[in-house]
Amino acid sequence: MNYLPLFTALPLLGAFLIPLLSKIWERLSDIISNVITTLLLILSVYSLFLLPIFGKVYVYEIGKWAIKPIPLGIVFTFDNLSLLMVLVINLLSFACSLYSITYLDNYTARWKFWTLFLLMVAGLNGVAITGDLFNLFVFIEISAISSYALVAFGVEKEDLEASFKYQIIGEIAGLTILLAIALIYAKTSTLNMADIANTFAKESKGPLFWFIISLLTFGFLIKSALFPFHFWLPDAHSQAPAPISAMLSGIFIKVVGVYALSRLIFNIFGLNRLNASHYFNLLLILGIFSIVIAGFIALKQENYKRLLAYSTISQVGYIFVGLGLANFWSITGALSLIFAHALGKGLLFLTAGPVEKEAGSLDIHLLSNFKKRMSFYGIVYTLGALSLAGIPPFLGFFPKIFLILGAIKGKRFEVAIILGIFSLLTLAYLLKITNKVFTKKEGEEVKGVSSIVISFLFLVFLIFILGLFYLNYLEPNLISKATEAVISGVEYARLVLIK
Amino acid sequence: MLPYLGCIILFLIGIYAILTKRNLIKIAIGFCLLEYSVNLFFAFIGYKKDALAPIYANLSQARNFVDPIPQALVLTAIVIGLGTTALLLSVALRIYEKYKTFDIKEIKRLKE
Known part of the structure; x- marks a missing residue:
């Protein structure tokens, strides 16, 4: 698996080449970036099969600065949790870059978009590994910087x-x-995460330890937009x-916020329900507040994308409830929700593009008076919405079930009830758009555009097929292993440092 | 202890500017102060009393060196800060072109 640096090196290379080569022919930037996201997808799927051969974690020492006697050099560590995140990042960035080929016709300077896009992918992959x-x-x-520019x-x-x-x-x-x-x-005089974990494990948890934890939690909760x-x-x-x-809602907040925080609190600081129950209760309560408040605000939104954005906050609440309960079932639920929400919410945000182009607005009230039929986008949207709300045959069903099971296992029946009820609220506010924008239309049918349609079919196919094979394939081979990587805590340090 | 206190004061001034100022450029300056205070704090960490600069050819005997790693890290952080500040200011200028004002009270097209 010594190709590990390619996950960041390939998109960085693309971001460097695009400004140079797009001077020759601007469409070249489309080709370069799509080739790179395809290669990244192939690499991450290949890693899915390769990682079990190398055991639980693969360590890549950059520049051969060996970390075994004294951990000095920078390392990339690739365990099952990183694998899950890398897979999600590259699935969605593949779909989004395919989609953008046609979508970018609305904008000038497409090479600037591609450069920033690839920088963002490079950063996200880097965070994960x-x-x-x-x-x-x-x-x-x-x-983050490329995402500011892209917004x-x-x-x-x-x-x-x-x-x-x-x-x-x-x-x-x-x-x-x-x-x-x-x-x-x-405090520790080291920057290697495994070594930090070892150093903190030896010391007692004083006020400075908790000050560091609260700074990190503050930073990462802002990044993950929890209430x-x-x-x-x-x-x-x-x-x-x-x-x-789609990228920001689907993966950015989860990789930079949720993944980074859970890697640090579980694997580096070794917190768990037994030694830091107050901390996890805090996450749990903030998660529930997020679900409830953002859910109700989403219900009364009058803008297509704002509604979806509030829905994202509410779903992030679900993920944090899973982390806050911190047992095997709930973390399985949280990690599956990262997967399901990335694909589902990605799909919903992507449908906003052609709708805005056709109707010229994203105001739901104006859209409800828009006469043309958009039945293809309507079907795609509804399938995505059903998956997000947790309707059985789709991928989004399983995370909700695991979260509720986790709440019951953790003897938090009130949490289980809230999770169940607010799944219905999710369905209500997401189907509000189906109801107002896509149904009861007459007049001519809007024709789909090539690469946009392909990316939609790709995501719908994934949501459907991964839902069917969730219990047989996805859960045992990917998600439960990633959950083990989270649950095993500072075991991570041992795996990285002592091989 | 005094330099650390200076750091904290700088940090608080930055936070104050970001929270209370209405001018976009002043907010950007507040952000810069915040960033400098964190960088300064990082640089202080490597300091040791009566230690030498970590440049020495003959390492046959033990010497008391300051920690060079925070300096290298701060350099990286400064470069990142340069990027964010440049982007922040260019967005502020673009906002000025569109709205003809730097006042955040008048830049509020995004409301519920």
């Missing part, structure tokens, strides 16, 4: 305003994380171009 704390910060910033890509008044807000909030989060990293370095840090998300995610909304 890195084993070095400062490297983690650098990759977070790479993906403002349309350079309309609203886009710029959203981007400015997003940038200030995102950078405050970034600097808080940097401050926490500085404190960790001051009460959610206020920037609806602006940024609703003003970005459609494929970028």
Whole structure:
């Protein structure tokens, strides 16, 4: 598996080549970036089959700075949790880049889009595979800066305003994380995550330890837009171009927020329900607040993408409820929800693109008076919405069941009831769009456009087929192994350092 | 202890500017102060009293060196900060072109 650096090197190479080569022929940028996202998808699916051969974790030492006697060099560590994230990132970035070939006809300067897009993919992949704390910060910033620029890509008044807000909030989060990293370095004199885990395991958990944890939690909760840090998300995610909304909502907040936080609290600081029950209760309560408040706000939204953005906050709440319960079932549910929500919400945000192009607006009230029929987009949207709300044959059904099972196992019956009831609310607000925008239409049918249709079919196929094979294939081969990687806690350090 | 106190004061001034100022450029300056305070803090961590700069050819005997790693990390963080500040200011200028004002009270087209 020594191809591991390619996950970041390939998109960085593409981001470098595109500005040079697109001067020759602008369409070349489409080809380069789609070839790269396809290669990344192939690599990540290949890793799915290759990782079991190497055991639970594969360590790549950059520049052959061996980490065994003294961990000095930067390492990439690839375990089952990283595998899950890399797979989700590259599935969705493949679909989004395919989609953008046609979608970008609405914009000028397509090579700038592709450069930023590939930088974002590079950063996200880097966050998922890195084993070095400062490297983690650098990759977070790479993906964050390109996402700020991408939110403002349309350079309309609203886009710029959203981007400015997003940038200030995102950078405050970034600097808080940097401050926490500085404190960790001051305390442990190392940046290797496994070594940090070992050092902290030997020491007692004093006030400084909890101060570091709270700084990190503050930073990563802003990045993952959990209530009460959610206020920037609806602006940024609703003003970005459609494929970028899909990327941001689908994977960005989960990789940079949820993945990075859970890697740190479970694997590095070794927190679990037994030694830090207050901390997990906090996550649980914030998760429930997110589900309830964002769910109700979503219900009364009058803008297509704002509604979906609030729905994202509510679904992030589900993921944090899973992490907060912190037992095997609930974390399986949270990780499956990361997978299912990335594909489902990605699909929903992508449908906003052609709808906005046809109707010229995303106001649900205006769209309900729009006369043309958009039955293909309507069907695609509804399938995605059904999956997100957790209707049985689709992928989104299983995470909700696992979360409810996790709540029951953790003796939190009230949580199980809230999760069940608010799944219905999810269905209600998502089908509001189906009901108002896609049904009861007369007049001519809107024709689908080539690459957009292919990306929709790809995502719908995945949602359907992964739903069918969830219990037989996906859960035992990918998600339960990733859950084990989370649950086993500081075992991560042992696996990385002592091979 | 005093330099760390300076760091914290700088951090608080930055937060104050971001929270209370209405001008986009002043918010950007507040953000820069915030960033400098974190960078400064990071640089302080490597400091040791009466230690030498970590450049030494003859390492036959033990010497008391300052920790060079925070300096290298701060350099990286400064470069990242340069990127974000440049982007922040260019977005602010674009906003000025569109709205003809830097006042955030008047830049509020995004409401529920």
